[in-house]
Amino acid sequence: MSQIIRRIGVPPSHRGSTGGGNCPDIFELADGSFAVIGTDATDSLDPDLPSDASRADYERIVVITRETLIRAKADIPDA
Template sequence: MNIIVKRRIGPDPHEGGRQSSSSSGCPDILELDSGDFAIIGQDITAAAIPALPASAGCAAEERVIRIPREILLRAKGDIARLA
């Protein structure tokens, strides 16, 4: 699979000197050249699966990813312009 990142959705998580919660990375939202999105965040699959609604599922090749609320809210303007 060839992945090409088109752009970041929302501001740089380190903008304004912000510190990330991880020692080696930071949560982020990326738009791929295919039009799909990639999320960098904490893998919470094992803990989340028992809490998923009955109509939701997570296949073996999928992961449930947590990103901080602030990251998504700061990306809101970019997300709105995608439609």
């Protein structure tokens, strides 16, 4: 597994999280991939995946807040 090299966006505390229970976050990894901390919604969203989408047994559907992604937008590389 790759190593976290930086946070994408602002820390959860800048988005109003004051504890450990609501801290969606996005990180860039050394291999260029991204890691996401969010709410596991696999069981509820899996049946709604479009017919051209799928996930492996080891993959999960993770939900992050809109604010988390919007505030990370400036830090996401174009290429």
